[in-house]
Amino acid sequence: MALEPYEVHxxxxxxxxxxxxxxxxxxxxAVEGAGWDYGTDLGYLRDLCATWADGFDWRxxxxxxxxxxxxxxxxxxxxxxxxxxxxxxxxPLPLLLLHGWPSSFLQMLKILPxxxxxxxxxxxxxxxxxxxxxxxxxxxxxxxxxxxxVANGAIAELLHILMxxxxxxxxxxxRASDIGAGVAAALAMAHPEAVLALHMSGSNPFLxxxxxxxxxxxxxxxMVDDARRFRSEEFAYALLQAxxxxxxxxxxxxxxxxxxxxxxEKYRAWSDSGGDVETAFSRDExxxxxxxxxxxxxxxxxxxxxxxxxxxxxxxGAIAAPTGIAMLxxxxxxxxREWLERSxxxxxxxxxxxxxxxxxxxxxxxxxxDLRAFLRPLRRGVA
Numbered sequence: 020m021a022l023e024p025y026e027v028h029x030x031x032x033x034x035x036x037x038x039x040x041x042x043x044x045x046x047x048x049a050v051e052g053a054g055w056d057y058g059t060d061l062g063y064l065r066d067l068c069a070t071w072a073d074g075f076d077w078r079x080x081x082x083x084x085x086x087x088x089x090x091x092x093x094x095x096x097x098x099x100x101x102x103x104x105x106x107x108x109x110x111p112l113p114l115l116l117l118h119g120w121p122s123s124f125l126q127m128l129k130i131l132p133x134x135x136x137x138x139x140x141x142x143x144x145x146x147x148x149x150x151x152x153x154x155x156x157x158x159x160x161x162x163x164x165x166x167x168x169v170a171n172g173a174i175a176e177l178l179h180i181l182m183x184x185x186x187x188x189x190x191x192x193x194r195a196s197d198i199g200a201g202v203a204a205a206l207a208m209a210h211p212e213a214v215l216a217l218h219m220s221g222s223n224p225f226l227x228x229x230x231x232x233x234x235x236x237x238x239x240x241x242m243v244d245d246a247r248r249f250r251s252e253e254f255a256y257a258l259l260q261a262x263x264x265x266x267x268x269x270x271x272x273x274x275x276x277x278x279x280x281x282x283x284e285k286y287r288a289w290s291d292s293g294g295d296v297e298t299a300f301s302r303d304e305x306x307x308x309x310x311x312x313x314x315x316x317x318x319x320x321x322x323x324x325x326x327x328x329x330x331x332x333x334x335x336g337a338i339a340a341p342t343g344i345a346m347l348x349x350x351x352x353x354x355x356r357e358w359l360e361r362s363x364x365x366x367x368x369x370x371x372x373x374x375x376x377x378x379x380x381x382x383x384x385x386x387x388x389d390l391r392a393f394l395r396p397l398r399r400g401v402a
Contacts, residue, residue: 103152108144125304127150265323
């Protein structure tokens with residue numbers, strides 16, 4: 020099926036039901052003065068949910084979202100929602116942007132104009148990209164897979180068909196982080212003829228701490244120490260989602276306050292926020308992410324991708340495409356260049372001065388600049 024134009028719209032009945040549920044929330048107690056030590060802070064969450072119920076204008080957000088060019092395509096029975104903005108420069112490079120969890124296409128909307136029209140922001144029009152920013156299957160306005168085995172490799176095949184057959188891009192670059200980086204790696208391994216370059220961020224929380232090299236550099240040892248801390252303090256969500264994702268889905272799909280607690284904790288912990296999540300994201304941005312998850316009922320299907328990736332890990336091999344890394348200092352834990360190069364050479368490695376796990380939304384200017392610099396010498400010969 021060819022691409023069909025698409026408009027993001029949430030029915031008023033869904034918004035009315037959301038408000039009613041928020042107002043009827045049965046709040047738990049909390050240890051006095053606990054703050055965020057035990058998990059999501061009760062006082063903050065009550066205030067956020069009060070705004071969600073009576074101080075948040077989803078229709079205004081919807082209008083802003085729909086200023087971009089949206090489409091949907093059905094590929095091998097799976098509906099994929101995407102934003103597709105063609106570059107304004109003389110020879111735009113096709114670029115696929117992939118989000119992770121707990122995110123969606125919304126993560127890409129700030130950086131997207133910087134990439135499609137660099138001249139409009141004081142840059143060189145020759146750096147222009149034609150950008151494709153899909154919702155991964157199970158996320159946002161893409162379909163929710165209900166069969167087993169829809170893991171990174173299967174998603175990579177759907178997105179390759181999207182880029183080549185549906186959009187006509189014979190060769191393209193990929194920028195990704197989190198679960199999206201796993202999809203990007205699968206794409207590059209399966210289709211080296213098509214993937215021109217990979218640009219990625221983040222650290223692998225599934226780092227094998229029991230089988231480490233005996234010649235770690237000081238920077239690598241710091242990474243291992245950070246990974247051990249992350250494993251003990253922050254990793255419970257991933258283990259649950261990789262083993263029993265259906266169990267929390269019942270609660271999170273039924274309670275918007277519960278959904279907000281589960282997701283906003285991650286936006287706070289993984290961003291460059293200094294403990295105040297709204298220094299990294301506006302309240303409207305947070306509530307837009309939550310509304311997408313709520314309206315599309317994708318919290319369960321988004322978490323299932325963890326399970327699928329553990330139980331259908333797929334093949335692994337060398338990546339031929341030049342790989343660039345933009346390391347964001349407040350991401351889960353910094354990974355030094357020498358560790359990454361144990362898996363193969365890097366064409367580009369930058370430690371950005373600020374930013375966290377959601378770099379495209381937190382520091383779109385820095386990330387766009389690094390991405391343009393990485394892609395600039397790789398553009399020749401792209402169809």
